[in-house]
Amino acid sequence: MEEFTNGKGIYSMKIEKVGVVGCGLMGSGIVEVCARAGYSVTVSEVNQQLLDKGLAAITNSITRAAERGKITDDDKKATLGRIKGTTNLEDFKNCNLVIEAVLEDMARKKDIFRLLDKVCPKTSILATNTSCLAIIEMAMSTQRPDKVLGIHFFNPAPVMKLVEIVKPIAVSQETVSDAKVFAESLGKKVIFAPDSPGFVVNRLLVPFIIDAIRIYEAGTATAEDIDQGMVLGCNHPMGPLALADLVGLDTLVMVGNAMYEEFKEPRFAPTPLLKKMVAAGRLGRKTGRGFYQYS
Numbered sequence: 001m002e003e004f005t006n007g008k009g010i011y012s013m014k015i016e017k018v019g020v021v022g023c024g025l026m027g028s029g030i031v032e033v034c035a036r037a038g039y040s041v042t043v044s045e046v047n048q049q050l051l052d053k054g055l056a057a058i059t060n061s062i063t064r065a066a067e068r069g070k071i072t073d074d075d076k077k078a079t080l081g082r083i084k085g086t087t088n089l090e091d092f093k094n095c096n097l098v099i100e101a102v103l104e105d106m107a108r109k110k111d112i113f114r115l116l117d118k119v120c121p122k123t124s125i126l127a128t129n130t131s132c133l134a135i136i137e138m139a140m141s142t143q144r145p146d147k148v149l150g151i152h153f154f155n156p157a158p159v160m161k162l163v164e165i166v167k168p169i170a171v172s173q174e175t176v177s178d179a180k181v182f183a184e185s186l187g188k189k190v191i192f193a194p195d196s197p198g199f200v201v202n203r204l205l206v207p208f209i210i211d212a213i214r215i216y217e218a219g220t221a222t223a224e225d226i227d228q229g230m231v232l233g234c235n236h237p238m239g240p241l242a243l244a245d246l247v248g249l250d251t252l253v254m255v256g257n258a259m260y261e262e263f264k265e266p267r268f269a270p271t272p273l274l275k276k277m278v279a280a281g282r283l284g285r286k287t288g289r290g291f292y293q294y295s
C-alpha cells in the first residue's frame, strides 16, 4: 500500500484539498475546522446569496477566534485564504475528500453523491455528515461504494471534540482508516459507529430531546424548569429544549422521522407540537424563535 503524510498522520492517499457541500449551520463549521487545520477547502451552496451568508458566518467565527487570542492575526488571514466558495459542484474536481452537509433529505443527498462521483477523481473519498440516514443508499448511487462513509461532526463543529466515523457495509478498511487519520488531523476524537439510524450519539440523544418536548407539551413543567433540571441536576452543559433550538427543530423532525421509520418505536417520533413549530417557521436559533426567543 502506498503511504502519504501531511505531517499529522499517515494516509493511503494524499488528502490536501477538501470539498464541503452546503454552507449552513454544519457546513460552515466544518469548513472552518478544515481550513484551520491547514487544508484548502472549497465549499458550495445552491446560490450566491446563501454562499455569501455562509462565508460571512465563517469569517465572523474565525474573526472571533482571533479576537479571543485563540489564533493569531496571521493565522486568521492564512485560514481565510484557504477557503474558496462556489455555486458549481464542478469546482470539486481536484478535491481528495468531499463532505456533504446539506439538509437531511435522502433524495437530495443521493443526487449530490451521483454528481460528485462524476466530478471527483476516482480515488477521492466521498463522505456525508448525515445525522441518521442510511449511508449505504448514498454509497450505492456512486460507482465507488468502497470510498463512501459517514464523517459525522457535532454542532458547533469548531468546538465539539467528537467525530463519529460511520461505516456502511460496502466501505473499505483503507477508507475508514484514512477518514480516521483525517478527523484526528482536525484535532477531533473518533468513535466508530454502524450505519444504523442515529449511529451512537443521536440514537441516545434524539429520544431524550423528544421526551423533553413531550413533557413540555403535556404541561408537566416549563421550558426553563426542564432545562434547569438537566443542567443543574445532571450537569448537562445545556438543557434539552435549548439544545433542540441549537440543533434546529426542522433537522430534529427529519432525524426523528427517519429513526421512527427504521425502528418503529414511538420514542423516536416527533411530537405534534414539534411538527407545528416547524410548520410555523419556529426552527430555533436559526430563525430567532423556537422554545426560546433569540435576538
Ligand SMILES: NC(=O)c1ccc[n+]([C@@H]2O[C@H](COP(=O)([O-])OP(=O)(O)OC[C@H]3O[C@@H](n4cnc5c(N)ncnc54)[C@H](O)[C@@H]3O)[C@@H](O)[C@H]2O)c1
Pocket (backbone or CB within 6 Å): 021, 022, 023, 024, 025, 026, 027, 044, 045, 046, 050, 101, 102, 103, 104, 105, 108, 112, 129, 130, 131, 132, 152, 153, 154, 155, 246, 247, 248, 251, 255
Ligand atoms: N444541526 C445539527 O446540529 C447537526 C449536527 C450534526 C449533523 N447534522 C447534519 O448535517 C446536515 C446539514 O445540517 P445543517 O443543520 O447544517 O442544515 P442547514 O439547513 O443549516 O444547512 C444546509 C445547507 O445546505 C444547502 N444546500 C442544500 N442543497 C444543496 C446543494 N445541492 N448544494 C449545496 N448546498 C446545498 C442549503 O442551502 C443550506 O444552507 C444534515 O444532514 C444534518 O442532519 C446536523
